[in-house]
Amino acid sequence: MNTIEEEQSTYEENVALSSSIKGEYQDILLDSNGAIVWERPWQHNLIVNGMSRVLAALIKGDSQGMPLSFWAIGSGVARSSTISDKRERTTLIQEMARKSIEYITFLDAKKNPTAELSNQLEIKTYFTIDQIDNQAEAIELREFGLYAGGEWDPITHKPSLNNPGILINHHIHPKIELKKGFTLQRTLRLTF
DSSP, X not given: OOOHHHHHHTHHHHHHHHOSOEEEEEEEEEOTTSOEXXXXXXXXXXXXXXXXXXXXXXXXXXXXXXXXXXXXXXXXXXXXXXXXXXXXXXXXXXXXXXXXXXXXXXXXXXXXXXXXXXXXXEEEEEEEGGGTOTTOSEXXXXXXEEEESOOEETTTTEEOSXXXXXXXXXXXXXXXXXXXXXXXXXXXXXXX
């Protein structure tokens, strides 16, 4: 059984091997008044093999080439896994909820939003505890992933068992305690 530390310790190695596509993210925790509680530096995350399959399908014009649809978050609680290469991951370790992608834009060379076609994308979303578990006072988050395509239930925020989508990006991060009234602003950049 893998521990969170074992999962996380292989990420730098896997990120270096994943491909020329690069992912990086930044988390900012906001209090109930919108003031910044903390801001973490930009960090790399893992592009999983699902990204290559989605890109190949898009270029071919195949219906399996779906756009980016959901941002999933999870507790990252370790469980037994037979996946030795984390780039083969197709799901989060312990998914808690998903949210539709609300903001996605191209970035120019200086990382500014632009309507012009470029090789960089920025995706941003905001998570609150009510969107994950409206009965809880606090939850612990340790992982996230981006999915292309798929279906989900907007009431439960859970993926469809028949069509969960294709995981293209995954990261295990230090524990974040998200409390009622607080908002986690998460921004991710992809460079192709």
